Amino acid sequence: MRRLRVSILDLVSKGPSQALWGRLMQPNFASIMPQALGVWCEEAGHDVRFLCYTGREDLTRELPADTDILFVAAYTQGAQLSYALSRFYREKGVVTVLGGPHARCYPEDAARYFDYVLGFTDKPLVQDVLRDCAPHSPGLRLGAQRQPAHLPGVRQRWKFIAPTLAKTPVVKLVPMISSLGCPYTCSFCIDATVDYKPLDTAQIREDLRFLLSQVERPRVGWHDPNFGVRFDEIMAVIEEAVPAGRRIDFAAESSLALLSEPHLQRMRKNGFMAMLPGVESWYSLGGKSKTGAAAGLEKVAKVAEHLNMVLRHIPYVQANFVLGLDEDAGEEPFELTKRFVDLAPGVFPAYSLFSAFGQAAPLNLELQRAERVLPTPFHFLDNNRSINVRPKNYTWAALYENVIGLRRHSFSWRAVARRFAANRGTIPRWMNAVRALSTEGAGRIRYDSTVRGLLDSDRSLRRYFDGEATELPAFYTEQVRRDLGHWWRFLPEGALQHDQNAYLRAHDARPAAPTSVPLRRVPGREPAPLGWAARPAGATE
Numbered sequence: 001m002r003r004l005r006v007s008i009l010d011l012v013s014k015g016p017s018q019a020l021w022g023r024l025m026q027p028n029f030a031s032i033m034p035q036a037l038g039v040w041c042e043e044a045g046h047d048v049r050f051l052c053y054t055g056r057e058d059l060t061r062e063l064p065a066d067t068d069i070l071f072v073a074a075y076t077q078g079a080q081l082s083y084a085l086s087r088f089y090r091e092k093g094v095v096t097v098l099g100g101p102h103a104r105c106y107p108e109d110a111a112r113y114f115d116y117v118l119g120f121t122d123k124p125l126v127q128d129v130l131r132d133c134a135p136h137s138p139g140l141r142l143g144a145q146r147q148p149a150h151l152p153g154v155r156q157r158w159k160f161i162a163p164t165l166a167k168t169p170v171v172k173l174v175p176m177i178s179s180l181g182c183p184y185t186c187s188f189c190i191d192a193t194v195d196y197k198p199l200d201t202a203q204i205r206e207d208l209r210f211l212l213s214q215v216e217r218p219r220v221g222w223h224d225p226n227f228g229v230r231f232d233e234i235m236a237v238i239e240e241a242v243p244a245g246r247r248i249d250f251a252a253e254s255s256l257a258l259l260s261e262p263h264l265q266r267m268r269k270n271g272f273m274a275m276l277p278g279v280e281s282w283y284s285l286g287g288k289s290k291t292g293a294a295a296g297l298e299k300v301a302k303v304a305e306h307l308n309m310v311l312r313h314i315p316y317v318q319a320n321f322v323l324g325l326d327e328d329a330g331e332e333p334f335e336l337t338k339r340f341v342d343l344a345p346g347v348f349p350a351y352s353l354f355s356a357f358g359q360a361a362p363l364n365l366e367l368q369r370a371e372r373v374l375p376t377p378f379h380f381l382d383n384n385r386s387i388n389v390r391p392k393n394y395t396w397a398a399l400y401e402n403v404i405g406l407r408r409h410s411f412s413w414r415a416v417a418r419r420f421a422a423n424r425g426t427i428p429r430w431m432n433a434v435r436a437l438s439t440e441g442a443g444r445i446r447y448d449s450t451v452r453g454l455l456d457s458d459r460s461l462r463r464y465f466d467g468e469a470t471e472l473p474a475f476y477t478e479q480v481r482r483d484l485g486h487w488w489r490f491l492p493e494g495a496l497q498h499d500q501n502a503y504l505r506a507h508d509a510r511p512a513a514p515t516s517v518p519l520r521r522v523p524g525r526e527p528a529p530l531g532w533a534a535r536p537a538g539a540t541e
């Protein structure tokens with residue numbers, strides 16, 4: 001195979017930006033897979049150029065078009081930027097590949113703009129793509145049968161991690177992962193149907209030792225969907241790897257059920273500084289948060305007590321909630337969350353608006369069948385700037401008013417002061433204050449209030465929200481134009497629209513194998529019998 005010039009772009013920002021928060025934190029949101037790809041491409045004998053895009057870099061200078069193939073990692077919120085970039089590079093003869101959450105959730109749409117769209121990705125699949133490396137229109141949709149059994153560790157990824165973290169001056173989180181998938185089956189989650197699989201503990205041990213040889217006091221962010229499912233095993237690895245007198249600080253997302261007091265004592269001893277458990281809703285997901293059948297107020301009291309206990313051991317605790325779920329009705333769920341904020345003042349409440357990300361989750365089929373999903377441009381699907389599901393039990397006005405009321409309560413001066421007083425340590429205290437007083441608190445209250453106002457005053461927006469019109473309101477178009485900056489002019493025609501029911505259509509058309517299409521063998525690889533396959537060039541959508 002000829003030696004290729006490979007470029008890899010990890011899109012953390014969805015457009016050019018000089019925001020301070022971005023400068024301080026964006027490099028910490030880098031993904032593991034683009035770095036893993038870099039390792040795999042080099043192992044296959046190719047030259048790799050790697051960039052984590054945080055909004056400040058000059059893309060065309062750092063990733064010039066003298067490249068044979070460009071891999072882009074994108075969340076759905078970065079889709080429009082990724083489409084514009086793909087067009088720019090394709091026009092210069094570069095072959096483009098999309099992977100990451102957007103590719104997994106909206107493969108049909110992404111295949112309109114990229115030569116390849118990858119789902120689950122392993123080393124053999126990457127080698128196939130590099131061997132094929134040719135333009136395809138529509139793009140080939142390829143995927144491994146399952147999540148990879150092995151990913152390159154920190155030592156191998158270090159040449160991509162170090163320059164990424166050099167971009168941020170203070171908090172530098174090294175991305176690690178100890179498991180893929182999740183044993184729980186929350187129907188709105190992308191991992192609801194992905195088997196839990198722990199990764200090689202010997203490699204994790206070696207990676208932690210390597211990190212200690214590079215950094216005085218490293219900080220690690222675990223990217224496991226649900227960290228610590230095999231609790232004793234992963235704690236033993238950390239205990240073996242970190243010698244007495246040395247320390248690594250850890251942050252992780254775990255379900256509340258895993259955070260018992262004995263577990264927390266051991267985590268504290270092992271350097272866990274931040275935990276981000278999911279509470280999600282007061283009426284469902286009881287197994288996950290270990291409150292059993294307790295609903296409503298009873299669950300609030302239990303969860304608050306539990307998280308206050310977590311906070312006694314771990315200095316930074318964020319509780320994740322999803323707002324607008326179908327189980328919720330009336331003001332009660334919002335009032336319960338306010339009560340929680342009062343009962344657990346030191347915990348940072350992080351709110352996600354209910355979003356249906358294409359074919360991410362089983363629940364989305366139901367929502368699409370009920371014609372409740374809106375074609376909201378991908379750019380706004382970041383769990384915050386829009387809800388793309390028409391609410392089951394609320395009018396738009398009522399939902400927005402409840403969300404705004406909850407945010408006002410959670411990020412009021414009183415709540416900020418109580419949180420400050422309940423937190424220990426400089427970073428937790430200031431991090432929470434900044435989050436509340438900037439984009440996440442005040443910024444979102446302003447944004448949601450604008451939308452709420454437009455629901456009354458802008459008929460086009462109202463009709464769009466109600467599913468009566470498909471023409472995109474100017475309010476949205478203008479934001480994408482502004483956010484993409486000079487990349488706006490490369491956004492392909494029609495790329496602000498997508499078929500919000502593509503998953504349902506694919507599913508109904510092929511009931512036996514939900515999203516598969518006829519296979520065409522990519523040279524050197526056996527076809528994978530899965531929802532992902534190669535699409536023959538020239539096939540119609």
Ligand code: B12
Nearest residue numbers: 029030031033072073075076099100101120121191223225
């Ligand atoms: C860890 C995590 C984070 C971490 C780390 C982020 C990061 N850059 O990786 C943090 C906390 C920072 C984070 C932030 C956010 N996240 Co997040 N996060 C996750 C989580 C829990 C795990 C993802 C993961 O790393 N898995 C391990 C990897 C190895 O597996 P994988 O993701 O399945 O990837 C496979 C393939 O997709 C492919 N692949 C992945 N990347 C690439 C790249 C290329 C080029 C290729 C070819 C292939 C490829 O290979 C992998 C192996 O098969 C998922 C939920 C979940 N359970 O998966 C949500 C999830 C990915 N996050 C989500 C969201 C919405 C966000 C935020 C927008 C939230 C917010 N409002 O701030 C931000 C955006 C951050 C950003 N980069 O812009 C959504 C994404 C939905 C979507 N379609 O966009 C998810 C699915 C959760 C959900 N709501 O359902 N997140």
Ligand code: SF4
Nearest residue numbers: 182184185186189225
């Ligand atoms: S516990 Fe978290 S990662 Fe697991 S299925 Fe539920 S939401 Fe997804």
